[in-house]
Amino acid sequence: MSPSHRRAPSGRLPSRLSRSAVAAGLVTASVAGLCIGQSSAAPLVGDSKNIISSNREIADSEPVRPLASHAVLTNDPSVPIVVLGARLNEDCKPPEVLADRLDGAAELANIHRGNPIVVTGGATQPDCASEAKAMETGLRMRGVTNQIIVEEKSGSTLENVANTSDYIKGNGGVAVIVTSDPHYSRALTNFRDEDIEAVAYVKGEG
Numbered sequence: 001m002s003p004s005h006r007r008a009p010s011g012r013l014p015s016r017l018s019r020s021a022v023a024a025g026l027v028t029a030s031v032a033g034l035c036i037g038q039s040s041a042a043p044l045v046g047d048s049k050n051i052i053s054s055n056r057e058i059a060d061s062e063p064v065r066p067l068a069s070h071a072v073l074t075n076d077p078s079v080p081i082v083v084l085g086a087r088l089n090e091d092c093k094p095p096e097v098l099a100d101r102l103d104g105a106a107e108l109a110n111i112h113r114g115n116p117i118v119v120t121g122g123a124t125q126p127d128c129a130s131e132a133k134a135m136e137t138g139l140r141m142r143g144v145t146n147q148i149i150v151e152e153k154s155g156s157t158l159e160n161v162a163n164t165s166d167y168i169k170g171n172g173g174v175a176v177i178v179t180s181d182p183h184y185s186r187a188l189t190n191f192r193d194e195d196i197e198a199v200a201y202v203k204g205e206g
Contacts, residue, residue, distance in 0.1 A: 002037060048072050048079075048197075052174075059199055060185075060199075069200070072174060072176060078172060079171060080167065080171060081115055082120065082160075082164060082175045082176065082198075083104055083117065083135055084120060085131030086206070088125060094138055098134075100206075101204060103142070106144050108176065120137055121135065122159075123157045149167065161191050175196055177199070179202065181202050181204070184202050
């Protein structure tokens with residue numbers, strides 16, 4: 001056997017592979033593997049939830065987050081894409097941080113057209129529509145055709161969670177949360193405190 005084809009010693013990983021990279025790959029493969037062969041079978045929502053719950057540190061890492069989001073949505077078209085709001089500008093237009101979140105939600109929705117979208121955010125400017133209504137309009141302008149559920153009573157992240165939790169739990173208790181960096185970390189904690197297993201799709205900063 002030539003030197004270039006020698007196997008790594010049994011029980012040892014090649015030095016160029018870090019343990020974290022291998023772990024991330026395994027978790028991603030586990031979540032993505034739920035999608036294989038499911039066209040004629042019931043979605044494995046519970047398995048998605050258990051895999052993410054058991055591997056949150058890895059699922060929350062930057063390289064794994066988008067892969068896990070796509071895998072969960074592909075596995076079950078009832079899993080919602082939840083877009084968290086942000087205070088509108090005085091001219092009633094979404095600020096950059098919210099426009100970024102809408103871009104992220106549109107990226108997901110244009111691939112996962114069967115998954116519902118929840119936009120959540122109340123009225124934050126006088127004489128303006130609610131954040132949620134502005135988000136619905138913004139998504140339609142981006143070509144999104146998915147069902148959109150509008151929640152327009154929330155004034156904080158905690159209220160976002162409280163006012164969407166029943167819907168998410170009714171769809172299996174798993175959600176993909178679209179928000180920004182570093183807000184996603186606090187948002188995931190808030191949803192998980194309500195027994196909702198969430199993965200983050202992060203777009204923009206703020």
